[in-house]
């Protein structure tokens with residue numbers, strides 16, 4: 001191991017620390033399970049080998065904040081299957097040193113390519129709606145459509161997953177390409193299914209099995225492909241590409257600088273304007289950035305918010321007393337004459353506390369997305385070596401018992417002061433920390449509030465009699481995989497008043 005490497009389990013040739021990463025009842029290593037075990041054994045900073053990769057895990061909030069605000073800790077590690085992406089060479093074309101195994105797009109690229117794309121998306125999505133009044137109108141339209149749809153099922157048991165997914169996707173899609181899709185649009189059914197499979201079954205961007213292969217391209221070999229689970233990203237990426245490309249074609253044919261309709265128009269004009277061959281917007285690299293950014297926003301923007309919302313509904317079923325308080329607060333402070341709006345939000349103290357506790361308790365991305373270091377980073381007498389995978393264990397921050405009393409207990413009141421006022425807490429780090437913090441945080445927070453409060457204004461959710469509710473504890477429900485996609489469950493949905 002390198003000098004000053006943080007403490008951790010031993011390393012074997014080829015397989016690294018994998019023999020120490022298998023839960024007792026499983027033949028496959030689980031990174032999350034291992035991180036929870038190692039944190040108990042080695043303390044708040046520890047290191048191990050994920051196959052050939054040096055890997056350092058940080059579990060303490062202050063340490064994560066210090067390190068993830070550094071440029072040298074803000075890269076992504078080599079990605080399993082980056083050649084599945086359309087135009088996969090483009091990121092390396094722009095910045096070869098940092099992007100050898102990175103696809104273009106914003107989630108997994110590094111260096112100049114990533115910086116340019118992230119800055120551009122943030123700036124322009126903000127201008128196009130993130131944080132603007134028009135954004136709220138778009139979201140309200142979707143909330144109303146969802147309410148109208150659910151009213152048809154009054155008193156019945158149903159799984160909210162599909163309808164919620166489409167509504168959340170629609171709000172984003174409208175900003176990106178200016179089109180609204182219908183809840184029943186048949187093109188969406190297959191697409192939603194493959195993205196859902198990717199999130200539930202597809203493992204993560206760094207597969208523990210791929211990490212032990214001597215050559216990266218072996219992940220595309222037929223038998224290994226199945227073991228590594230590449231079929232899920234492959235299907236999802238192809239389906240998204242086929243869905244998005246016709247929009248690119250139609251926008252290219254009609255784009256007009258004097259009448260910019262949506263984010264895609266703006267991006268195409270930026271490509272047209274670009275005369276700098278080193279830019280990620282120049283020529284074919286610009287085209288490849290566009291399609292991959294769209295794929296990334298699709299994956300990152302849909303399942304995350306949908307699952308967060310569905311987990312919240314599941315908590316209401318587990319803790320009906322919370323639902324009663326939310327109903328009372330919305331009835332008293334918002335009433336029925338308009339959908340709950342962002343200007344109502346500040347008054348809804350209990351509802352805000354419930355949503356914060358839901359984000360904390362869910363810990364949707366318990367290990368965030370892995371980072372990678374480009375230099376040695378000193379921390380508390382240890383060295384996080386150059387070219388290491390760096391994992392920020394958001395789960396340990398969200399469940400830190402020295403900050404959140406009894407973290408395993410679902411308790412919205414922890415975010416209320418003695419006068420019942422909501423106290424936001426910066427340690428609710430569900431969106432990550434530092435330079436790679438979630439790019440969609442501002443949109444996600446608005447969506448989360450508007451959809452949840454809108455549903456609560458109109459419906460009461462109830463447990464289906466005789467059917468056991470899925471478990472909600474993090475360590476019980478995340479043995480394999482990287483994200484805590486909400487379990488599939490049915491709920492009885494009752495209209496609180498008929499329209």
Ligand code: HEM
Pocket residue numbers: 106107108118172296297300301302304305308364365368369370392430431432433435436437438439440441443444448
């Ligand atoms: C409740 C919903 C959401 C949660 C909990 C969430 C959480 C996260 C987390 C933990 C990260 C990784 C941070 C890191 O690498 O350290 C991330 C990254 C990202 N998120 Fe979100 N997210 C949500 C919604 C969204 C939405 C709605 C969008 C887009 C419309 C989005 C776009 C992204 C992108 C593009 C990245 C990668 C940023 C980069 O690498 O620079 N997310 N998110």
